[in-house]
Amino acid sequence: YIDRFIKDRITTIDGVATVNIYGERRPAIRIWLDRRAMAARNVTVADVDAALRRANVELPAGELESGTRLFSIRLDSRLSSVEQFRRVVIRREAGYPIRLASIADVRVGVEDESTAVRNNGDVAVGIAVIRQSQANTIAISNAVRAEIERLNNVLPDGMQISIGSDDALFVAASISEVVKALAISLALVVLVILLFLRSLRATLIPAITIPVSLIGCFFLIWMLGFSINVLTLLALLLAIGLVVDDAIVLLENIERRLATGESKLKASVLGSRQVTFAIIATSVTLIAVFIPISFLKGAAGRLFIEFGFVMASAVAISTFVALSACPALASKILKSGTAMSEEEARAAARKGLAGRWYRAGLERAIRMPLVVVAFALAFSATGIFVYQTLPRELSPSEDRSVLFIPLTAPQGSTLAFTDAQARQLEKRIEAVKDELGINTIFVFSGSFGRPFRSFIVLRLEPWEKRKLGHREILRKLVPFTRDLAGARGFPVSPSGLGLRGNSTPLRAVVGGADFEQVKAWAKTLLARAEENPGLRNLDLDYEENQPQISLALDREKANDLGIDVETLAATLQALFASREVTTYIDRGREYPAILQAAAADRQTPNDISNVFLRAGDGETLVPLSAVVSMKETTEAA
Secondary structure (H helix, E strand, O other): OHHHHHHHHHHOOOOEEEEEEEOOOOEEEEEEEOHHHHHHOOOOHHHHHHHHHHHOOOOOOOEEEOOOOEEEOOOOOOOOOHHHHHOOEEEEEOOEEEEHHHOEEEEEEEOOOOOEEEEOOEEOOEEEEEEOOOOOHHHHHHHHHHHHHHHHOOOOOOOOOOOOOOHHHHHHHHHHHHHHHHHHHHHHHHHHHHHHHOOHHHHHHHHHHHHHHHHHHHHHHHHOOOOOOHHHHHHHHHHHHHHOHHHHHHHHHHHHHHHOOOOHHHHHHHHHHHHHHHHHHHHHHHHHHHHHHHHOOHHHHHHHHHHHHHHHHHHHHHHHHHHHHHHHHHHHHOOOOOOOOHHHHHHHHHHOHHHHHHHHHHHHHHHOHHHHHHHHHHHHHHHHHHHHHOOOOOOOOOOOOEEEEEEEOOOOOOHHHHHHHHHHHHHHHHHOHHHHOEEEEEEEEOHHHOOOEEEEEEEEOOHHHOOOOHHHHHHHHHHHHHOOOOOEEOOEOOOHHHOOOOOOOOOOOOOOOOHHHHHHHHHHHHHHHHOOOOOOOOOOOOOOOEEEEEEEEOHHHHHHHOOOHHHHHHHHHHHHHOEEEEEEEEOOEEEEEEEEEOHHHOOOOHHHHOOEEEOOOOOOEEEHHHOEEEEEEEEOO
C-alpha cells in the first residue's frame, strides 16, 4: 500500500530527494519446495526453474494486416495467480503430469522477511524522507506533515501514519533560540555604545550599521549558496560585536575633531580619512583569521566552512558601511561642539568617571611594568594548565529530543533471536516511558542488512513537556541495556550540530602488510582499550564469529557424474538463499515469484546433504553429499 499510494505522493513534495521504506513487505509468490516430494517424483530444482520460465513468457506475436485493417496479436501467456502457478507442469512421469502443487507449497507471501519494524509495540513500516542537499528542512517537514494529515483521512481502517522522528523540530527550535540571542545581543551592543558615548545621536550611527551589515550578509549567504542554519546564524551573532568596531573607531575620531570646532562636513571627511588605513588593516586582519577556518580538513572543515565565510563577509561589509555610510550620517546627525584646544579636550575627558578610573589604573601600570608582565605570564601559564585539563570534543552533546540504542546480538543469530532481545528491552522502556518523557519507541530489527543487529529510536517529548534532560534519560537507560543477556548495546544521543558518528566517536585503524598480524594486533589493542575506564562499548568491526558451512567440491567426481558447477551452485542458491525465477503481474505492477526450500528443510547441515541433482544421463538423481564435503568454520560477517 505504501509503495502504491503513499510513496509517490511524498516523493513529489518540493525538496524531497527520495523516500526509503524500512520493513517493507512487497508481495511475492513464494514457492516453498519440499525436497522429499521432489526426490520421490524424480524432480530437481533445475527442472522447477526451467518449467516456470517456459510457462511464463511474453513475446510479441505479430500482426494481421488486410487491405484496410491492421490487427495486433497478443497471447495471454503470463501467469497471474497462485492457482495458475500451482498447475504448472514440471515434467511427465510415465505419461502423468507432475504439477508444481505436488512438490511445493505455493502461496502469496512477501518478498523479504529479513527485517522487523515496530512503533510503540505495533507492527509498522518505516518511511524515511531524504531531503535534497540544498532544500529547506523546515519547509519540507511542514509539507510532509500536511500531506500526512491528508493521507490519514483516506487510509484503510486500522492503518495510521505517525511521525517517529523529525529533525526539523530541533532545527526550528535551534534557529528560534539563535534569533532570540541575536535580538538580545543587538540590544546589548546598542546599550553599551550608548553608555560610553553618552549621546543618542552618536549611538544612532553605529546602531544603523548593524542591520545594514547583517542584511548584506544575508545577500552574500545567498550568493555563496549557503542556507540560514544554526552555524550561519551563530556567525552573525558573533559578528554583531565586530561590525560596530569600525564604525565606533571612525565615529570617535569625527567627534574628537568636532570638539575642536571643525564643521560637521569637514570633521566627517578629515576624520574618516585619518583612520581609513587603520580600519582597513584591522578588517583585513580579521578576514585573514576567519577565512582559513573554512578550509580546514575533515569533519571540522565541513562543519565550519559556512561559519568562516559568513564571519569574513560580515567584517568586509561592516568595513564598507563604516567608510561610506558612517561619515555621511555623521555629517548630518552629529552636532558641532564648542571649539576647544587639544589640552582642553583631554581635561574634559579626565573629568568623567570612566576617564578618572582609566587614568589612575594606567598610571599605576606604567609605574610597575615588571608586576604587569609577571601577572600576564602567570595568567597565561594558568590558562595553558587549565586547557590541558579541559575535556576535548568536536561538538558538544545536544538535546535533540531523540536517542538511539544500537543492539548487536552474537554473529550468526537469527532475526527472531535478535528481535526477541529488542522486544525485551522495548518492554522495559515501555514501563518507564511516561516517567522518562519518551513519546515513541521505534524498533528496527535486521538493520543494515544484518539479522544480528537491531536499532531502537526513542523520540522524546518536547523540551517544555518533560522534566529530564537527554543526559539524565541516557543514564537511566544504561542499566536496561546492561541487563540484556543475549545482545550488547548502549544508549547514545546524536552528535552535536548534526554530525555523524555518534555511536563511535573514537576510531582506531590498524594496518599492516600481513593480514593475520593485523588481526592479532587489533585484538591486542582491543584488550588494552578495555582496561581504560574512560572507554566503553568497545567493538571490532572485523570479527570472525559468523558460523559458516564450507563446502569443498570434488570436481573430478562431479565431471564423471555429468554434474556441472553452474547447476550445483544455482540449486544451492535457490534452496537456501532464495532465487527469483520469474515474475507475475498484479493490478498493473510486476512482482517476483521466488523459489526457496521450506523452512523445515533448511535447518541443519544434513539438509544440505539431502539435496539431489540430476546426473548426466538425464534420469539418475545424485545426492549433493556425493560430490561435496562439508566443514563447519567461522568467517567475518
